[in-house]
Amino acid sequence: MTPEEILAQLKQEFGDAITESEVRGVELRLTVKPEVNWEVCRLLRDIGFEYLNCISGADWLTHLEVVCDLSSLQHPNKVHLRVPVDRNNPVVRTVSNIWRGADWHERECYDMFGVRFDGHPDHRRILLPEDWVGFPLRKDYTDERLVPYTEYGMEEKLPKAEGEKAGPKEARPLKPPTPPQPAKS
Amino acid sequence: MEGPVPIGTTAVIERTGETMEEMYVNMGPQHPSTHGVLRLMLKLDGEYIVDCIPYIGYLHRCHEKIGENRNYTQIIPYTDRLDYLASMSMNFGYVLAVERLMGQKIPERAEFMRVILAELQRIASHLIWLGTFGLDLGNFTIFMYCFREREMVLDLFESVTGQRLNYSFYRIGGMPMDFPETFLTDCQTFLEWFKQRLPEYDAIMTDNVLFQKRVQGVGACSPQVAVDYALSGPMLRACGIKWDLRRNDPYSIYDRFDFEIPVYDTCDVWARYMVRRKEMEESVKIVEQALAQLPPGEVMAKMPKTIKPPAGQIYSRAESPRGEIGFYIISDGSPKPYRYKVRSPAYVNLSALPEMLKGSLIADCVAVLGSVDIVLGEIDR
Numbered sequence: 001m002t003p004e005e006i007l008a009q010l011k012q013e014f015g016d017a018i019t020e021s022e023v024r025g026v027e028l029r030l031t032v033k034p035e036v037n038w039e040v041c042r043l044l045r046d047i048g049f050e051y052l053n054c055i056s057g058a059d060w061l062t063h064l065e066v067v068c069d070l071s072s073l074q075h076p077n078k079v080h081l082r083v084p085v086d087r088n089n090p091v092v093r094t095v096s097n098i099w100r101g102a103d104w105h106e107r108e109c110y111d112m113f114g115v116r117f118d119g120h121p122d123h124r125r126i127l128l129p130e131d132w133v134g135f136p137l138r139k140d141y142t143d144e145r146l147v148p149y150t151e152y153g154m155e156e157k158l159p160k161a162e163g164e165k166a167g168p169k170e171a172r173p174l175k176p177p178t179p180p181q182p183a184k185s
Numbered sequence: 186m187e188g189p190v191p192i193g194t195t196a197v198i199e200r201t202g203e204t205m206e207e208m209y210v211n212m213g214p215q216h217p218s219t220h221g222v223l224r225l226m227l228k229l230d231g232e233y234i235v236d237c238i239p240y241i242g243y244l245h246r247c248h249e250k251i252g253e254n255r256n257y258t259q260i261i262p263y264t265d266r267l268d269y270l271a272s273m274s275m276n277f278g279y280v281l282a283v284e285r286l287m288g289q290k291i292p293e294r295a296e297f298m299r300v301i302l303a304e305l306q307r308i309a310s311h312l313i314w315l316g317t318f319g320l321d322l323g324n325f326t327i328f329m330y331c332f333r334e335r336e337m338v339l340d341l342f343e344s345v346t347g348q349r350l351n352y353s354f355y356r357i358g359g360m361p362m363d364f365p366e367t368f369l370t371d372c373q374t375f376l377e378w379f380k381q382r383l384p385e386y387d388a389i390m391t392d393n394v395l396f397q398k399r400v401q402g403v404g405a406c407s408p409q410v411a412v413d414y415a416l417s418g419p420m421l422r423a424c425g426i427k428w429d430l431r432r433n434d435p436y437s438i439y440d441r442f443d444f445e446i447p448v449y450d451t452c453d454v455w456a457r458y459m460v461r462r463k464e465m466e467e468s469v470k471i472v473e474q475a476l477a478q479l480p481p482g483e484v485m486a487k488m489p490k491t492i493k494p495p496a497g498q499i500y501s502r503a504e505s506p507r508g509e510i511g512f513y514i515i516s517d518g519s520p521k522p523y524r525y526k527v528r529s530p531a532y533v534n535l536s537a538l539p540e541m542l543k544g545s546l547i548a549d550c551v552a553v554l555g556s557v558d559i560v561l562g563e564i565d566r
Contacts (some may be wrong), residue, residue, distance in 0.1 A: 050412050050413075051412060052415045053415065053502065053528060056513050056524075056528075058515055058524045067513070069513070069528075073412065073426065073428055076433075076434070078500075080498075100413045100414055101413060101536060101537075103536060104533070104536040112249070125242075126242060127242040127566070136247065136250055137249060
């Protein structure tokens with residue numbers, strides 16, 4: 001089965017719910033609506049994509065995205081499936097009842113992006129502590145403990161706070177070394 | 186089980202009409218056999234394990250968030266810290282992903298260097314697994330044997346890279362420098378020595394009846410479950426599925442070498458041991474062939490000073506000693522990745538641990554956990 005045939009079958013089944021598609025060699029790249037995510041995954045599994053490589057997320061500022069990478073142990077084809085979800089209410093149906101390996105991947109996606117997986121058997125944070133606030137891999141995540149990253153040697157070019165002089169920092173005057181004190185007897 | 190379970194409590198539950206006691210026992214995070222900071226909550230029915238919940242994240246250090254704030258070259262040293270027992274393989278997987286994204290070709294000699302170092306790393310990683318696995322089961326001698334040989338591999342790596350654990354030696358576009366002059370003869374000497382040591386391992390482990398009784402028929406995991414959980418590496422091959430990315434989705438120059446993919450179909454801890462034991466032999470074969478064919482020439486391609494892959498995304502996978510290491514990178518054309526995700530093999534393999542432990546004796550827990558070959562550095566990222 002070539003990626004083109006798989007795409008034709010998916011298009012016939014789901015029609016407009018597949019919003020974007022592209023074939024790159026043996027890889028089929030799809031974007032589907034979140035409403036049919038589970039059904040598409042189910043069909044893909046039935047036609048041989050029994051191996052779930054990875055589920056991850058991405059934050060595009062306008063929306064979040066859940067990304068599944070599928071492959072097969074029988075044929076060389078791969079599927080790269082992207083599901084855009086609403087950023088304010090990110091809910092998508094779980095695929096952990098299709099591939100059980102999706103369980104931890106989905107928990108990690110929830111942990112990092114806050115995407116909720118409807119029907120997930122064990123919906124908890126996985127890498128972060130359970131009382132953690134916020135979702136760190138979102139682009140607007142802030143934490144007062146985060147130190148802004150600067151390129152090495154670029155510190156001078158950063159905008160300065162008011163009253164602080166621009167330009168390279170002055171060298172700190174070195175203290176003259178103190179001579180060792182004789183031990184008190 | 187719903188909700189967090191208080192430690193050390195005994196819950197009385199009703200099952201099949203009769204009341205029985207089930208007990209929760211906490212294993213880790215400070216436990217010598219969890220190979221790092223892993224916590225397992227074991228639900229016991231007498232001596233038998235009914236359920237197991239792994240708690241991870243003690244070593245979480247925002248690897249992916251850091252990656253989004255560093256440029257492509259700066260990420261390489263961080264990938265070392267993923268799987269600190271197989272840093273070369275992690276470097277390899279990462280630079281491969283970026284090179285695939287850029288469509289970059291690298292010089293022939295660099296490809297051979299990469300394969301030689303990655304396969305030596307596989308031997309070192311399997312040695313440390315074998316040693317600590319033996320130690321878990323009470324066999325101290327094999328631990329000393331394995332560390333003796335691993336030390337030699339580390340000496341080889343030190344002569345090449347100057348480092349003994351976190352090498353950061355692969356670069357996007359090739360390798361930073363050539364092998365030192367003595368490396369080829371040293372490597373040959375090591376391989377000859379190592380081939381003669383393998384029967385010693387067999388004598389002390391494979392043919393050892395006590396060891397066999399501890400591992401045979403323990404921690405079984407059917408091939409269907411293995412594929413369902415997307416296990417990879419030796420875990421998958423121990424379930425009788427002949428799947429190795431070096432052969433099935435060839436990257437670098439692995440398609441030029443002649444080597445076997447060891448497969449065992451008993452699906453238990455014994456099969457996992459045998460697969461790794463045989464893989465060491467196959468790695469020796471690959472290194473020997475690569476050393477014989479090593480071409481002369483450059484080791485670094487012409488690369489721009491700032492690496493800016495074209496906008497796009499890629500999921501690239503490679504075979505690390507633990508299984509499929511995948512890097513998912515979204516590039517927006519800037520010097521830093523927009524999104525950087527690591528699919529670590531041990532994370533996925535560990536997620537199937539409850540499936541393997543259910544119904545086994547608590548005494549076998551350590552053997553089963555040891556056979557998964559976890560490295561918490563890459564699980565927690």
